[in-house]
Amino acid sequence: MLSRMAARLVIYLTLFTSGPVMSQAAVLPEERLDTMYHSYDGGGVEVDGPALLVRKNFAEKVSVAAAYYADAVSSASIDVLTTASPFTDDRTESGLSIDYLRRNTLMNLSFSTSDEEDYQADTVNLGLAQELFGGMTTLTLGYSVGNDVVSRVDNEFEDEIDRYSYHLGLSQILSKTLLLNVDYEAIADDGFLNSPYRVARILGAFVPERYPRTRESQALTFRALKYLQSGKSVRAEYRRFWDTWDISADTLEFGFNKYFGRRWLMELRYRYYTQDAASFYGDNFPAEQNFMARDKELSTFTSNSLGGKFSYTFLQDGDGALGRGTFTFSYDSIEFDYDDFTDIRNGKLFSFDADVIQLFISLWY
Amino acid sequence: MRALSSIAIASLLVATSALWGCGAKPWVKPYEREKLADPIMAFSRDPLSDKHRQHVYEVREAARGAGVSQGGGCGCN
Numbered sequence: 001m002l003s004r005m006a007a008r009l010v011i012y013l014t015l016f017t018s019g020p021v022m023s024q025a026a027v028l029p030e031e032r033l034d035t036m037y038h039s040y041d042g043g044g045v046e047v048d049g050p051a052l053l054v055r056k057n058f059a060e061k062v063s064v065a066a067a068y069y070a071d072a073v074s075s076a077s078i079d080v081l082t083t084a085s086p087f088t089d090d091r092t093e094s095g096l097s098i099d100y101l102r103r104n105t106l107m108n109l110s111f112s113t114s115d116e117e118d119y120q121a122d123t124v125n126l127g128l129a130q131e132l133f134g135g136m137t138t139l140t141l142g143y144s145v146g147n148d149v150v151s152r153v154d155n156e157f158e159d160e161i162d163r164y165s166y167h168l169g170l171s172q173i174l175s176k177t178l179l180l181n182v183d184y185e186a187i188a189d190d191g192f193l194n195s196p197y198r199v200a201r202i203l204g205a206f207v208p209e210r211y212p213r214t215r216e217s218q219a220l221t222f223r224a225l226k227y228l229q230s231g232k233s234v235r236a237e238y239r240r241f242w243d244t245w246d247i248s249a250d251t252l253e254f255g256f257n258k259y260f261g262r263r264w265l266m267e268l269r270y271r272y273y274t275q276d277a278a279s280f281y282g283d284n285f286p287a288e289q290n291f292m293a294r295d296k297e298l299s300t301f302t303s304n305s306l307g308g309k310f311s312y313t314f315l316q317d318g319d320g321a322l323g324r325g326t327f328t329f330s331y332d333s334i335e336f337d338y339d340d341f342t343d344i345r346n347g348k349l350f351s352f353d354a355d356v357i358q359l360f361i362s363l364w365y
Numbered sequence: 366m367r368a369l370s371s372i373a374i375a376s377l378l379v380a381t382s383a384l385w386g387c388g389a390k391p392w393v394k395p396y397e398r399e400k401l402a403d404p405i406m407a408f409s410r411d412p413l414s415d416k417h418r419q420h421v422y423e424v425r426e427a428a429r430g431a432g433v434s435q436g437g438g439c440g441c442n
Binding site: 034036038040051052053067069133134135136165167171173175176177179181183184185186187217218219220221223225227231232233235237239241243245247249251257259265273275278297298303309328330332334336356358360362 | 391393397398401405406413418424425426427429432433
Protein backbone atom coordinates (compact mmCIF):
# COMPACT_ATOMS: atom_id res chain seq x y z
CA MET A 1 0.00 0.00 0.00
CA LEU A 2 2.76 2.44 0.96
CA SER A 3 4.72 2.16 -2.30
CA ARG A 4 1.51 2.53 -4.31
CA MET A 5 0.51 5.68 -2.43
CA ALA A 6 4.03 7.09 -2.81
CA ALA A 7 3.86 6.49 -6.57
CA ARG A 8 0.48 8.27 -6.73
CA LEU A 9 1.91 11.19 -4.81
CA VAL A 10 4.77 11.61 -7.31
CA ILE A 11 2.24 11.61 -10.17
CA TYR A 12 0.09 14.25 -8.46
CA LEU A 13 3.12 16.41 -7.66
CA THR A 14 4.19 16.26 -11.31
CA LEU A 15 0.65 17.01 -12.51
CA PHE A 16 0.15 20.06 -10.36
CA THR A 17 3.59 21.59 -10.78
CA SER A 18 3.49 21.27 -14.58
CA GLY A 19 -0.14 22.29 -15.15
CA PRO A 20 -1.51 25.61 -16.38
CA VAL A 21 -1.31 28.52 -13.95
CA MET A 22 -3.93 31.13 -13.17
CA SER A 23 -3.40 34.84 -12.83
CA GLN A 24 -3.20 35.18 -9.03
CA ALA A 25 0.25 34.27 -7.68
CA ALA A 26 0.75 32.46 -4.41
CA VAL A 27 2.84 34.10 -1.69
CA LEU A 28 5.42 32.92 0.79
CA PRO A 29 4.47 32.55 4.47
CA GLU A 30 4.83 35.72 6.59
CA GLU A 31 8.23 36.57 8.09
CA ARG A 32 7.68 36.16 11.78
CA LEU A 33 9.35 35.40 15.10
CA ASP A 34 7.51 33.65 17.96
CA THR A 35 9.00 33.03 21.39
CA MET A 36 6.82 31.07 23.77
CA TYR A 37 6.70 29.67 27.28
CA HIS A 38 4.35 26.68 27.56
CA SER A 39 3.07 24.75 30.53
CA TYR A 40 0.92 21.64 31.08
CA ASP A 41 -0.20 20.55 34.55
CA GLY A 42 -2.60 17.65 34.97
CA GLY A 43 -2.97 14.10 36.28
CA GLY A 44 0.28 14.34 38.25
CA VAL A 45 2.28 15.35 35.16
CA GLU A 46 3.95 18.73 34.84
CA VAL A 47 5.55 19.75 31.56
CA ASP A 48 6.91 23.17 30.74
CA GLY A 49 9.58 24.89 28.70
CA PRO A 50 10.40 27.38 25.97
CA ALA A 51 9.66 27.23 22.24
CA LEU A 52 10.86 29.33 19.32
CA LEU A 53 9.81 29.64 15.69
CA VAL A 54 11.51 32.06 13.31
CA ARG A 55 10.96 32.55 9.59
CA LYS A 56 12.94 34.56 7.05
CA ASN A 57 12.19 35.00 3.35
CA PHE A 58 14.70 35.50 0.55
CA ALA A 59 14.16 37.06 -2.89
CA GLU A 60 10.40 36.43 -2.66
CA LYS A 61 11.14 32.85 -3.71
CA VAL A 62 12.51 31.05 -0.69
CA SER A 63 11.35 30.94 2.90
CA VAL A 64 13.37 29.33 5.67
CA ALA A 65 11.96 28.53 9.12
CA ALA A 66 13.74 27.18 12.18
CA ALA A 67 11.95 25.79 15.21
CA TYR A 68 13.06 24.85 18.69
CA TYR A 69 10.91 23.30 21.39
CA ALA A 70 11.83 22.01 24.86
CA ASP A 71 9.89 20.05 27.47
CA ALA A 72 10.94 19.57 31.07
CA VAL A 73 8.78 16.70 32.35
CA SER A 74 8.04 15.85 35.96
CA SER A 75 5.83 12.78 36.08
CA ALA A 76 3.87 11.28 38.91
CA SER A 77 1.03 10.10 36.66
CA ILE A 78 -1.34 7.32 37.67
CA ASP A 79 0.73 4.78 35.66
CA VAL A 80 3.87 5.88 37.45
CA LEU A 81 2.30 6.02 40.92
CA THR A 82 0.76 2.54 40.66
CA THR A 83 3.60 0.64 38.95
CA ALA A 84 6.84 2.65 39.18
CA SER A 85 8.51 5.69 40.79
CA PRO A 86 8.05 9.35 39.87
CA PHE A 87 10.66 10.58 37.39
CA THR A 88 11.87 13.68 35.57
CA ASP A 89 12.86 13.87 31.92
CA ASP A 90 13.85 16.45 29.30
CA ARG A 91 12.90 16.51 25.65
CA THR A 92 14.17 18.88 22.98
CA GLU A 93 12.90 19.13 19.44
CA SER A 94 14.39 21.18 16.65
CA GLY A 95 13.35 21.58 13.05
CA LEU A 96 14.31 23.26 9.83
CA SER A 97 11.89 23.98 7.02
CA ILE A 98 12.51 25.37 3.53
CA ASP A 99 9.76 26.59 1.21
CA TYR A 100 10.28 27.36 -2.46
CA LEU A 101 7.69 29.38 -4.38
CA ARG A 102 7.27 28.89 -8.11
CA ARG A 103 4.28 30.81 -9.52
CA ASN A 104 1.26 29.30 -7.73
CA THR A 105 3.11 26.38 -6.25
CA LEU A 106 4.71 26.34 -2.82
CA MET A 107 7.04 23.41 -2.26
CA ASN A 108 8.23 22.50 1.21
CA LEU A 109 10.98 20.32 2.58
CA SER A 110 11.37 20.05 6.33
CA PHE A 111 13.26 18.02 8.85
CA SER A 112 12.75 17.67 12.59
CA THR A 113 14.52 15.76 15.29
CA SER A 114 13.39 15.06 18.85
CA ASP A 115 15.65 13.81 21.64
CA GLU A 116 15.01 12.46 25.09
CA GLU A 117 16.90 9.96 27.20
CA ASP A 118 14.90 6.92 26.08
CA TYR A 119 13.31 8.12 22.83
CA GLN A 120 14.78 9.57 19.65
CA ALA A 121 12.65 10.58 16.64
CA ASP A 122 13.65 11.95 13.21
CA THR A 123 11.12 13.03 10.57
CA VAL A 124 11.47 14.29 7.01
CA ASN A 125 8.47 15.95 5.40
CA LEU A 126 7.77 16.81 1.76
CA GLY A 127 4.88 19.15 1.06
CA LEU A 128 3.26 20.96 -1.81
CA ALA A 129 0.56 23.64 -1.88
CA GLN A 130 -0.97 24.55 -5.23
CA GLU A 131 -3.28 27.53 -5.70
CA LEU A 132 -5.93 27.07 -8.36
CA PHE A 133 -8.74 29.09 -9.93
CA GLY A 134 -7.31 32.51 -9.18
CA GLY A 135 -6.45 31.63 -5.60
CA MET A 136 -9.99 30.40 -4.78
CA THR A 137 -8.78 26.86 -4.14
CA THR A 138 -5.62 25.58 -2.48
CA LEU A 139 -4.69 21.94 -2.81
CA THR A 140 -2.06 20.57 -0.43
CA LEU A 141 -0.19 17.29 -0.59
CA GLY A 142 2.22 15.96 1.95
CA TYR A 143 4.37 12.94 2.59
CA SER A 144 6.51 12.35 5.63
CA VAL A 145 8.72 9.52 6.74
CA GLY A 146 10.08 9.09 10.23
CA ASN A 147 12.25 6.79 12.24
CA ASP A 148 12.01 6.49 16.04
CA VAL A 149 14.37 4.65 18.37
CA VAL A 150 12.73 3.43 21.59
CA SER A 151 14.86 2.41 24.58
CA ARG A 152 14.80 2.10 28.37
CA VAL A 153 16.91 4.07 30.79
CA ASP A 154 17.46 1.10 33.13
CA ASN A 155 18.57 -1.65 30.74
CA GLU A 156 19.86 -2.32 27.20
CA PHE A 157 16.45 -2.62 25.55
CA GLU A 158 16.24 -0.88 22.16
CA ASP A 159 13.82 -1.15 19.24
CA GLU A 160 12.65 1.00 16.32
CA ILE A 161 9.54 2.38 14.65
CA ASP A 162 9.20 3.41 10.99
CA ARG A 163 6.46 5.95 10.37
CA TYR A 164 4.87 7.02 7.06
CA SER A 165 2.29 9.74 6.64
CA TYR A 166 0.26 10.80 3.59
CA HIS A 167 -1.66 14.05 3.66
CA LEU A 168 -4.16 15.55 1.23
CA GLY A 169 -5.94 18.84 1.84
CA LEU A 170 -8.26 21.21 0.06
CA SER A 171 -9.07 24.78 1.12
CA GLN A 172 -11.83 26.66 -0.67
CA ILE A 173 -13.03 30.26 -0.64
CA LEU A 174 -16.81 29.91 -0.81
CA SER A 175 -17.75 33.57 -0.49
CA LYS A 176 -16.32 36.94 0.63
CA THR A 177 -16.77 35.81 4.23
CA LEU A 178 -16.66 32.00 4.24
CA LEU A 179 -13.75 29.55 4.05
CA LEU A 180 -13.91 25.76 3.96
CA ASN A 181 -11.14 23.22 4.46
CA VAL A 182 -10.98 19.44 4.19
CA ASP A 183 -7.92 17.48 5.35
CA TYR A 184 -7.23 13.79 5.04
CA GLU A 185 -4.24 12.01 6.54
CA ALA A 186 -3.24 8.35 6.54
CA ILE A 187 -0.47 7.25 8.89
CA ALA A 188 1.24 3.85 8.94
CA ASP A 189 3.53 2.72 11.75
CA ASP A 190 5.74 -0.34 11.79
CA GLY A 191 7.78 -1.34 14.85
CA PHE A 192 7.68 -1.33 18.65
CA LEU A 193 4.55 0.69 19.35
CA ASN A 194 4.01 0.31 23.10
CA SER A 195 5.82 1.83 26.02
CA PRO A 196 8.65 -0.42 27.21
CA TYR A 197 7.73 0.49 30.80
CA ARG A 198 3.95 0.15 30.96
CA VAL A 199 2.25 -3.00 32.22
CA ALA A 200 -1.09 -4.73 31.65
CA ARG A 201 -3.07 -6.64 34.29
CA ILE A 202 -4.20 -10.27 34.20
CA LEU A 203 -6.48 -11.07 37.15
CA GLY A 204 -4.77 -8.27 39.04
CA ALA A 205 -1.20 -9.39 38.29
CA PHE A 206 1.10 -7.08 36.34
CA VAL A 207 2.59 -8.33 33.03
CA PRO A 208 4.45 -6.41 30.29
CA GLU A 209 2.16 -4.91 27.63
CA ARG A 210 2.18 -6.50 24.16
CA TYR A 211 1.02 -4.48 21.12
CA PRO A 212 0.79 -5.40 17.43
CA ARG A 213 3.86 -4.16 15.54
CA THR A 214 1.83 -2.38 12.87
CA ARG A 215 -0.84 0.29 12.97
CA GLU A 216 -2.55 2.14 10.13
CA SER A 217 -4.80 5.08 10.85
CA GLN A 218 -6.86 7.57 8.91
CA ALA A 219 -8.29 10.94 9.83
CA LEU A 220 -10.65 13.20 7.93
CA THR A 221 -11.23 16.76 9.12
CA PHE A 222 -13.79 19.34 7.94
CA ARG A 223 -13.36 23.00 8.92
CA ALA A 224 -15.42 26.10 8.29
CA LEU A 225 -14.55 29.69 9.15
CA LYS A 226 -17.08 32.51 8.81
CA TYR A 227 -16.46 36.26 9.11
CA LEU A 228 -19.21 38.05 10.97
CA GLN A 229 -19.81 41.77 11.11
CA SER A 230 -17.74 44.18 13.24
CA GLY A 231 -14.51 42.18 13.50
CA LYS A 232 -15.85 38.82 14.63
CA SER A 233 -15.47 35.31 13.25
CA VAL A 234 -16.69 31.84 14.15
CA ARG A 235 -14.95 28.55 13.47
CA ALA A 236 -16.25 24.96 13.49
CA GLU A 237 -14.24 21.76 13.05
CA TYR A 238 -15.08 18.08 12.98
CA ARG A 239 -12.62 15.20 12.73
CA ARG A 240 -13.40 11.54 12.24
CA PHE A 241 -10.60 9.10 13.09
CA TRP A 242 -10.32 5.32 12.70
CA ASP A 243 -7.49 2.78 12.70
CA THR A 244 -6.61 -0.90 12.36
CA TRP A 245 -6.63 -1.33 16.16
CA ASP A 246 -10.42 -0.78 16.05
CA ILE A 247 -10.14 2.65 17.67
CA SER A 248 -12.54 5.23 16.34
CA ALA A 249 -12.73 8.80 17.59
CA ASP A 250 -14.66 12.00 16.98
CA THR A 251 -13.43 15.51 17.68
CA LEU A 252 -15.60 18.60 17.59
CA GLU A 253 -14.25 22.10 18.12
CA PHE A 254 -15.79 25.58 18.03
CA GLY A 255 -14.04 28.92 18.20
CA PHE A 256 -15.16 32.55 18.39
CA ASN A 257 -12.87 35.51 17.64
CA LYS A 258 -13.54 39.14 18.42
CA TYR A 259 -11.54 42.37 18.31
CA PHE A 260 -11.79 44.86 21.17
CA GLY A 261 -10.62 48.18 19.81
CA ARG A 262 -7.50 48.27 17.67
CA ARG A 263 -5.17 46.44 20.03
CA TRP A 264 -7.02 43.54 21.66
CA LEU A 265 -8.05 40.25 20.05
CA MET A 266 -9.84 37.49 21.93
CA GLU A 267 -10.55 33.88 21.01
CA LEU A 268 -12.88 31.63 23.00
CA ARG A 269 -12.93 27.92 22.16
CA TYR A 270 -14.54 24.65 23.16
CA ARG A 271 -13.37 21.15 22.18
CA TYR A 272 -15.10 17.81 22.67
CA TYR A 273 -13.33 14.50 22.07
CA THR A 274 -14.54 10.91 22.40
CA GLN A 275 -12.96 7.58 21.48
CA ASP A 276 -13.65 3.84 21.61
CA ALA A 277 -11.05 1.48 23.06
CA ALA A 278 -8.54 -0.54 21.05
CA SER A 279 -9.54 -4.17 20.47
CA PHE A 280 -6.69 -5.36 22.72
CA TYR A 281 -7.26 -2.90 25.57
CA GLY A 282 -8.26 -4.30 28.93
CA ASP A 283 -8.43 -2.81 32.42
CA ASN A 284 -7.90 -6.26 33.95
CA PHE A 285 -7.69 -9.23 31.54
CA PRO A 286 -9.40 -12.47 32.65
CA ALA A 287 -6.73 -14.52 30.86
CA GLU A 288 -3.55 -14.02 28.83
CA GLN A 289 -4.03 -13.10 25.16
CA ASN A 290 -1.75 -12.33 22.20
CA PHE A 291 -1.96 -8.56 22.54
CA MET A 292 -2.63 -6.77 25.83
CA ALA A 293 -2.67 -3.05 26.59
CA ARG A 294 -3.59 -1.07 29.68
CA ASP A 295 -2.68 2.33 28.32
CA LYS A 296 -5.48 4.74 29.24
CA GLU A 297 -4.89 6.51 25.89
CA LEU A 298 -6.22 3.33 24.23
CA SER A 299 -9.26 3.04 26.52
CA THR A 300 -12.78 4.39 26.08
CA PHE A 301 -12.96 7.99 27.26
CA THR A 302 -14.17 11.52 26.58
CA SER A 303 -12.51 14.84 27.11
CA ASN A 304 -13.89 18.39 27.24
CA SER A 305 -11.74 21.48 26.83
CA LEU A 306 -12.68 25.07 27.39
CA GLY A 307 -10.17 27.80 26.65
CA GLY A 308 -9.33 31.23 25.41
CA LYS A 309 -6.55 33.23 23.81
CA PHE A 310 -5.99 36.94 24.40
CA SER A 311 -3.62 38.96 22.23
CA TYR A 312 -2.45 42.53 22.80
CA THR A 313 -0.89 44.38 19.87
CA PHE A 314 1.92 46.44 21.42
CA LEU A 315 3.39 47.38 18.06
CA GLN A 316 1.28 48.22 15.04
CA ASP A 317 2.31 48.49 11.38
CA GLY A 318 3.73 51.96 10.86
CA ASP A 319 4.93 52.38 14.47
CA GLY A 320 8.51 51.66 13.40
CA ALA A 321 10.80 49.61 11.18
CA LEU A 322 9.93 46.35 12.94
CA GLY A 323 6.34 45.95 11.78
CA ARG A 324 3.73 44.38 14.06
CA GLY A 325 4.16 42.87 17.51
CA THR A 326 1.73 41.04 19.80
CA PHE A 327 1.77 39.56 23.27
CA THR A 328 -0.54 36.58 23.77
CA PHE A 329 -1.85 34.64 26.77
CA SER A 330 -3.58 31.34 26.05
CA TYR A 331 -5.29 29.01 28.52
CA ASP A 332 -7.18 25.70 28.18
CA SER A 333 -8.85 23.69 30.92
CA ILE A 334 -9.20 20.01 29.94
CA GLU A 335 -11.23 17.33 31.72
CA PHE A 336 -10.62 13.63 30.97
CA ASP A 337 -13.23 11.03 32.00
CA TYR A 338 -12.40 7.33 31.51
CA ASP A 339 -15.11 4.70 31.04
CA ASP A 340 -13.02 1.54 31.51
CA PHE A 341 -9.77 2.55 33.22
CA THR A 342 -9.81 2.24 36.98
CA ASP A 343 -7.58 3.79 39.58
CA ILE A 344 -6.35 0.57 41.20
CA ARG A 345 -5.65 2.45 44.46
CA ASN A 346 -9.39 2.92 45.10
CA GLY A 347 -11.14 0.82 42.42
CA LYS A 348 -13.01 3.82 40.98
CA LEU A 349 -13.09 4.93 37.35
CA PHE A 350 -10.25 7.38 36.73
CA SER A 351 -10.62 11.04 35.73
CA PHE A 352 -8.43 14.10 35.94
CA ASP A 353 -8.24 17.78 34.99
CA ALA A 354 -5.40 19.58 33.25
CA ASP A 355 -4.37 23.22 32.74
CA VAL A 356 -2.53 24.26 29.58
CA ILE A 357 -0.93 27.71 29.52
CA GLN A 358 0.96 29.53 26.80
CA LEU A 359 2.60 32.96 26.95
CA PHE A 360 4.17 34.18 23.73
CA ILE A 361 5.45 37.24 21.90
CA SER A 362 5.10 37.44 18.11
CA LEU A 363 6.94 39.87 15.88
CA TRP A 364 6.30 40.41 12.16
CA TYR A 365 9.07 42.16 10.20
CA MET B 366 -8.14 1.45 4.55
CA ARG B 367 -6.69 1.12 1.03
CA ALA B 368 -10.13 1.47 -0.56
CA LEU B 369 -11.10 4.46 1.59
CA SER B 370 -7.85 6.32 1.01
CA SER B 371 -8.11 5.66 -2.74
CA ILE B 372 -11.67 7.01 -2.76
CA ALA B 373 -10.68 10.14 -0.83
CA ILE B 374 -7.72 10.87 -3.13
CA ALA B 375 -9.67 10.10 -6.29
CA SER B 376 -12.64 12.28 -5.26
CA LEU B 377 -10.48 15.31 -4.55
CA LEU B 378 -8.52 14.81 -7.77
CA VAL B 379 -11.62 14.39 -9.92
CA ALA B 380 -13.33 17.44 -8.39
CA THR B 381 -10.24 19.58 -8.85
CA SER B 382 -9.57 18.33 -12.38
CA ALA B 383 -13.20 18.94 -13.40
CA LEU B 384 -13.08 22.55 -12.24
CA TRP B 385 -9.64 23.02 -13.77
CA GLY B 386 -10.74 21.57 -17.10
CA CYS B 387 -13.79 23.85 -17.20
CA GLY B 388 -11.53 26.88 -16.71
CA ALA B 389 -13.48 27.91 -13.61
CA LYS B 390 -13.32 31.65 -12.93
CA PRO B 391 -12.90 33.02 -9.40
CA TRP B 392 -16.30 34.21 -8.16
CA VAL B 393 -14.69 36.12 -5.30
CA LYS B 394 -12.29 38.61 -6.92
CA PRO B 395 -8.92 39.36 -5.28
CA TYR B 396 -10.14 42.89 -4.35
CA GLU B 397 -13.15 41.34 -2.56
CA ARG B 398 -10.99 39.30 -0.18
CA GLU B 399 -10.26 41.96 2.41
CA LYS B 400 -12.20 40.17 5.16
CA LEU B 401 -10.67 36.81 4.25
CA ALA B 402 -7.20 38.31 4.73
CA ASP B 403 -7.99 39.36 8.31
CA PRO B 404 -5.99 37.37 10.93
CA ILE B 405 -9.25 36.13 12.48
CA MET B 406 -9.93 34.29 9.19
CA ALA B 407 -6.83 32.09 9.43
CA PHE B 408 -7.38 28.42 10.30
CA SER B 409 -4.05 28.60 12.16
CA ARG B 410 -3.30 32.16 13.24
CA ASP B 411 -0.39 31.20 15.52
CA PRO B 412 1.44 28.12 14.17
CA LEU B 413 3.70 27.63 17.20
CA SER B 414 0.78 27.88 19.63
CA ASP B 415 -1.39 25.50 17.57
CA LYS B 416 1.45 23.02 17.26
CA HIS B 417 1.85 22.91 21.05
CA ARG B 418 -1.90 22.48 21.65
CA GLN B 419 -2.00 19.69 19.05
CA HIS B 420 0.95 17.99 20.77
CA VAL B 421 -0.82 18.18 24.16
CA TYR B 422 -3.84 16.34 22.75
CA GLU B 423 -1.95 13.81 20.61
CA VAL B 424 0.10 12.64 23.58
CA ARG B 425 -3.09 11.88 25.58
CA GLU B 426 -5.46 10.66 22.85
CA ALA B 427 -5.33 7.79 20.36
CA ALA B 428 -6.51 9.92 17.43
CA ARG B 429 -3.89 11.64 15.30
CA GLY B 430 -3.48 13.32 11.94
CA ALA B 431 -5.29 15.88 9.77
CA GLY B 432 -4.55 18.57 12.35
CA VAL B 433 -4.51 22.29 11.75
CA SER B 434 -0.75 22.68 12.17
CA GLN B 435 -0.45 20.24 9.30
CA GLY B 436 -0.24 22.53 6.30
CA GLY B 437 2.40 25.18 5.77
CA GLY B 438 4.84 26.63 8.23
CA CYS B 439 7.27 24.33 9.88
CA GLY B 440 6.15 20.87 8.78
CA CYS B 441 7.85 19.27 11.71
CA ASN B 442 5.72 16.95 13.79
